[in-house]
Amino acid sequence: MAITATTSATPSLQATLSKARLEQAKREAENAETKVEALQQQTEQAEQEVQAKRENVRELSTRTALEDTTYMGQLRAARSAVAPATQDFLVRMYAATSAKFAASGNALKSSLNGRPFINTLGEPTGRIVNLSI
Numbered sequence: 001m002a003i004t005a006t007t008s009a010t011p012s013l014q015a016t017l018s019k020a021r022l023e024q025a026k027r028e029a030e031n032a033e034t035k036v037e038a039l040q041q042q043t044e045q046a047e048q049e050v051q052a053k054r055e056n057v058r059e060l061s062t063r064t065a066l067e068d069t070t071y072m073g074q075l076r077a078a079r080s081a082v083a084p085a086t087q088d089f090l091v092r093m094y095a096a097t098s099a100k101f102a103a104s105g106n107a108l109k110s111s112l113n114g115r116p117f118i119n120t121l122g123e124p125t126g127r128i129v130n131l132s133i
Helices: 013-078 084-103
Strands: 117-119 124-127
Touching: 084 124
Parallel strands: none
Antiparallel strands: 117 124
């Protein structure tokens, strides 16, 4: 009868396959970790970009609010300082007293037929009085 070795110096096929699977699993785990790190860096960059964009929005909103308040005052000032009803009252008052002015030699002429002056917004802001007549 011959004696045979139950273990040999070379690993069995099953052990070799298991070792290969283990190495492949380690490589896949390392690849996954690398991907996770790359995705975390991308996430951080995206979050920084979002913060920068939000800061830009806040800055532009503040600037727009300041510009609105600055230019709205100018737009309001562009309108006549005297309301149209007040202007009509003053024209009627002038018409009522113009005889006294004409008698005293004042060159101003009354013009109740003067056309109302309309600004670019379509609002009446006064009357056009031709003083050259």
